[in-house]
Amino acid sequence: MTKNTHDADVAFIRALAELLNENDLTELQVKRDYAEDDSLNVRVSRKPPQQLVAPQHMQTAPAPVAAAAAPASPATAAAAPASDNADPADHPGAVVSPMVGTVYMQAEPGSPAFISVGASVAEGDTLLIVEAMKTMNHIPAPRAGTVKRILVDDGAAVEFGAPLVILE
Numbered sequence: 001m002t003k004n005t006h007d008a009d010v011a012f013i014r015a016l017a018e019l020l021n022e023n024d025l026t027e028l029q030v031k032r033d034y035a036e037d038d039s040l041n042v043r044v045s046r047k048p049p050q051q052l053v054a055p056q057h058m059q060t061a062p063a064p065v066a067a068a069a070a071p072a073s074p075a076t077a078a079a080a081p082a083s084d085n086a087d088p089a090d091h092p093g094a095v096v097s098p099m100v101g102t103v104y105m106q107a108e109p110g111s112p113a114f115i116s117v118g119a120s121v122a123e124g125d126t127l128l129i130v131e132a133m134k135t136m137n138h139i140p141a142p143r144a145g146t147v148k149r150i151l152v153d154d155g156a157a158v159e160f161g162a163p164l165v166i167l168e
């Protein structure tokens with residue numbers, strides 16, 4: 001193998017690694033045939049980020065903390081666990097993610113969030129942004145109402161159909 005072929009192969013492998021990162025892939029395999037007895041077989045892989053698993057647990061974590069912090073009366077303490085056990089996706093006011101992506105609560109870092117718990121929204125107002133494939137998709141309010149719960153954290157990964165917000 002000549003020096004030029006080696007340098008070209010190294011550049012090719014680096015390009016594959018960049019492609020892997022840019023497209024959020026976990027594995028890429030390519031075989032290049034140069035001649036009858038000369039080929040290059042490359043497999044580039046990486047572990048998926050751990051944060052993709054964490055948001056599933058994070059969605060239910062904020063509610064128990066709020067319930068534990070505010071057991072002012074026995075009626076409030078008794079009512080909180082029943083609402084925590086209910087699946088937010090089954091709530092009639094649930095706004096679900098139309099795609100897989102990353103949630104952003106504001107238009108850009110440092111700017112105010114689109115919504116907060118207790119805020120009133122009009123139909124069509126932007127609730128949050130879901131980034132998918134480098135495209136920022138504004139998620140509009142399907143109807144006017146009040147934000148009762150925000151079920152995702154800023155920067156969290158979401159799946160298709162995952163509940164994002166509860167509007168009432």
